[in-house]
Amino acid sequence: xxATDAYTPGAFTWNELGTTDLAxxxxxxxxxxxxxxxxxxxxxxxxxxxxxxGDQHVGGMYEMKGPQFEGVPPYWMxxxxxxDADASAARVTELGGTVCMPxxxxxxxxxxxxxxxxxxxxxxxxxxxxxxxxxxxxxxQGCFCWNELAxxxxxxxxxxxxxxxxxxxxxxxxxxxxxTRFDNDGQVxxxxxPMTGEMxxxxxxxxxTYIRVDDTAAVAARAVELGARVCVPPTExxxxxxxxxxxxxxxxxxxxxxxAGA
Numbered sequence: 198x199x200a201t202d203a204y205t206p207g208a209f210t211w212n213e214l215g216t217t218d219l220a221x222x223x224x225x226x227x228x229x230x231x232x233x234x235x236x237x238x239x240x241x242x243x244x245x246x247x248x249x250x251g252d253q254h255v256g257g258m259y260e261m262k263g264p265q266f267e268g269v270p271p272y273w274m275x276x277x278x279x280x281d282a283d284a285s286a287a288r289v290t291e292l293g294g295t296v297c298m299p300x301x302x303x304x305x306x307x308x309x310x311x312x313x314x315x316x317x318x319x320x321x322x323x324x325x326x327x328x329x330x331x332x333x334x335x336x337x338q339g340c341f342c343w344n345e346l347a348x349x350x351x352x353x354x355x356x357x358x359x360x361x362x363x364x365x366x367x368x369x370x371x372x373x374x375x376x377t378r379f380d381n382d383g384q385v386x387x388x389x390x391p392m393t394g395e396m397x398x399x400x401x402x403x404x405x406t407y408i409r410v411d412d413t414a415a416v417a418a419r420a421v422e423l424g425a426r427v428c429v430p431p432t433e434x435x436x437x438x439x440x441x442x443x444x445x446x447x448x449x450x451x452x453x454x455x456x457a458g459a
Contacts, residue, residue: 204278204325207362207381211276211323212341212406214258215269216446219246222258222271225423225444229416230339230408234258239304250339271448273406274311275320275344277362277386282308282324285361292357314357316348317402336409342453343407345388347400351377354389354402362386371435405441406450413438413454420444 204210216222223234223246233249248256261269279285282300289296289312297319298311308324336342348354355366355377364379364386377389392402410416414431417440421427428449429441439453 205382205384206278206280207364207386208278208384209275209341209344209386210278210325211321212256212344213274213276213321214256214271214448215261215266215274216258216271216444216448217261218446219244219258219260221445222448225420225425225446226258228423229420229425230410232339250337255340271444271446272403273448273450275341275404275406276309276323277320279322279324279362282310282322285322285324286310286312288361292360294357294361314348314354314402316350316354316357318346318348318354318404320404338409338411340409341406342409343388343451344386345390345405345407345451346402347390347392347397347405348402349392351375351389351391355379407439408450408452410452410454413440413452416440416452417442 214222214226226232226248227234235247235249237245237247239245243259243262246258247254248258261271286296286300293315295313296310297313300308300310302308305326307326309321311319311321313319346354351368355364358364358379359366363381365381366377366379366389368375368377374390378385379387379389392400417427417431420442424445426443427440428443429439429451431438431440437453437455439451441449441451443449
């Protein structure tokens with residue numbers, strides 16, 4: 198994503214952690230990635246923690262409290278820009294998806310809702326309040342750099358997101374997996390992998406958040422020291438070295454470092 202297309206419909210704009218222990222999450226990610234974290238009073242919505250890189254806020258986190266979160270595990274959720282959150286919510290239903298949280302205002306920021314695609318993966322759509330949001334930061338350690346859908350029905354997912362967000366898709370054979378790239382407006386937006394084989398077990402379809410780091414192996418090792426678990430050890434791909442980590446509260450995310458010259 199570039200600064201010029203930060204809030205173009207179809208572009209990812211935000212990544213957000215829902216956790217059962219906000220204080221523990223702030224300690225873990227602050228030490229692991231060097232994030233600066235500040236708390237904002239959101240009134241009836243409670244306290245919201247902003248994630249900063251330099252003078253740019255790049256994401257957020259909050260503590261899951263209340264009966265609506267009963268049985269919900271900690272998770273990272275990406276936000277994608279739309280022109281009209283209410284129209285998008287209505288379209289989700291028409292396309293066979295589910296509106297998990299109806300459109301609501303984010304004070305002085307925009308309007309959003311949480312949706313689930315027909316295959317079971319969840320993400321948020323976000324309508325910017327004009328002039329209130331900023332462009333993404335440079336590509337440095339700690340920034341959110343990629344979002345990837347894992348699903349058991351790639352064809353249904355591609356059709357859904359194509360209709361909802363205007364994404365085109367291209368699928369290619371990457372040896373062990375057929376990988377799909379989503380794009381629109383001349384920009385690559387996200388990826389998709391099929392959940393095939395025993396390795397996935399009963400893992401539900403989901404969106405995976407990727408965070409850029411300088412050294413995947415070093416960050417993964419530090420995560421373990423801080424109480425996290427490495428689910429997929431550092432693995433080399435043509436696009437870089439990645440690892441999948443579960444934080445001390447149970448939320449999964451990926452880290453990736455790019456190869457030299459990429």
